[in-house]
Amino acid sequence: MFTVDELSDLPIWVQLRNRIAYLIRMGHFAAGEQLPSVRSMAAAAKINYNTVTKAYRDLEQGGLIINVRGRGMFVSKEATAEDNGTDAADAMAEACLRRYRQIGMSYKEAAERVSSIAQAMQNRSTETTDEKRGYWDAGQEG
Numbered sequence: 001m002f003t004v005d006e007l008s009d010l011p012i013w014v015q016l017r018n019r020i021a022y023l024i025r026m027g028h029f030a031a032g033e034q035l036p037s038v039r040s041m042a043a044a045a046k047i048n049y050n051t052v053t054k055a056y057r058d059l060e061q062g063g064l065i066i067n068v069r070g071r072g073m074f075v076s077k078e079a080t081a082e083d084n085g086t087d088a089a090d091a092m093a094e095a096c097l098r099r100y101r102q103i104g105m106s107y108k109e110a111a112e113r114v115s116s117i118a119q120a121m122q123n124r125s126t127e128t129t130d131e132k133r134g135y136w137d138a139g140q141e142g
Contacts, residue, residue: 001036002045007125012047016055022086024064024079035065035073 002019004012023029035041038056042049056073059065064079093114100110 002041004045004047005125007121013051013054013058016041016045016047016052017058020055020059021062021064024075029075031075031077031079033075034071035075037072 001023002016005015008015010018020029020035029035035056036044038049038052041052045052056065056067060067060073063076065073066076067073096114097107097110100113101107105113
């Protein structure tokens with residue numbers, strides 16, 4: 001559900017908040033559905049539970065989730081899949097594709113280029129994570 005993007009300038013709690021908000025807006029979590037507990041989310045994502053608490057608190061203040069005391073966090077009834085939050089990103093992607101077309105690329109070439117860039121970003125993220133783990137592991141020896 002969530003992995004930390006080591007290359008992102010965003011704090012981990014913001015990354016988590018954004019991912020959960022996106023999943024709610026896309027209908028992955030239905031209105032009234034319970035979210036994973038803070039501790040289970042933290043364990044699954046391998047992050048501190050305080051980070052999850054901060055993300056949940058911000059989502060609650062934004063009206064996407066509600067805290068039912070003693071029961072957990074639930075998607076609010078007001079959270080809908082109608083506004084999936086991707087409109088602005090789609091507009092930027094269209095502008096990017098228009099720019100590729102203006103410099104002479106076909107739609108297929110532009111799509112391949114964007115896919116290549118996404119793959120490179122993913123590879124860099126994986127390499128950075130592996131390097132940090134290697135550094136951590138090396139620091140634990142001896």
